[in-house]
Amino acid sequence: MLWYVLIVFFAGFFAGKFIRTQWIGKYKVVLLFTIFLLFTLGLEIGANDELFKRIDEILLYGLLIALFGSLGSFLLGYLFERFNRRSDFKMCVKGIPIRVFKSDRGDER
């Protein structure tokens, strides 16, 4: 599964060097397929009886693990990003940055 995902991604990545890809951003095709994927995800869980039997405790423990895992990840990521950005700003000559920090350019779309 993981390998197929990789192969498909790199196939697209290299094919895109030779063909036009502007339509993907223009018509929000990625968003459309994401919606479709999430729908099938819900459909799969909903149709599975096994998962709905011991739902209460499983859901509670699952929720807590998910929340704590997410919170820890976000906090650490936030700290690392700030730390990383500060080290970027050190590359200044008399207060003028010699390299523009890329994510400060703003979004491309």
Added chain:
Amino acid sequence: MMSAVILLSSVVIGLVVGRITKFELPDNVVALILYILVLLVGLDLSKEKIEKRLFKDVSLVILSTVGGTFLFTFLLSFFLPLRKLEVLAAASGFGWYSLSSVIISTSYSAYLGSISFFANVLRELCAIVVAPFGLKKSKYGTISVAGATSMDTLLGLIATYSNRETALLSFGHGFVVSMLVPIFVNLFLRLMKSF
């Protein structure tokens, strides 16, 4: 914001429809949609140049995903009626519910497998909800929350709400974290057998 509502409701609608109709999709339909999505994102990212900077960013985000998840779920494990290693094993899917839950169900217990399934499904949901706001606050943090799904399901969403560079970072991170999932799950299961 509007997109987050649409995305979340598409999960809920799917859930309700699945519950009522008991309609089961053929196994490879979800995978096929996933491949199309990943192909599209690959095409879209192809115009981006890969810079050396990216490797440093990817390593930092991976570190925050793994470190943050284990640190906080370990703290949580003191308050749950589960073994500490069980909690860590359930959390080490990093959002990849199909893999972690299957490994745990088959080689440890179906109960913990189901907990792992929901922990990771809900983590993915968490990431879907967080992404539109989170990316404005911290790109690293949001990608970390997405965990292994930052290379597939969440990749489309992250690409929509940020720039191409962040999408590339997201993919690189998801790729490495996905490979870490079976390693960590097996590690914790093995530790449980020996203690």
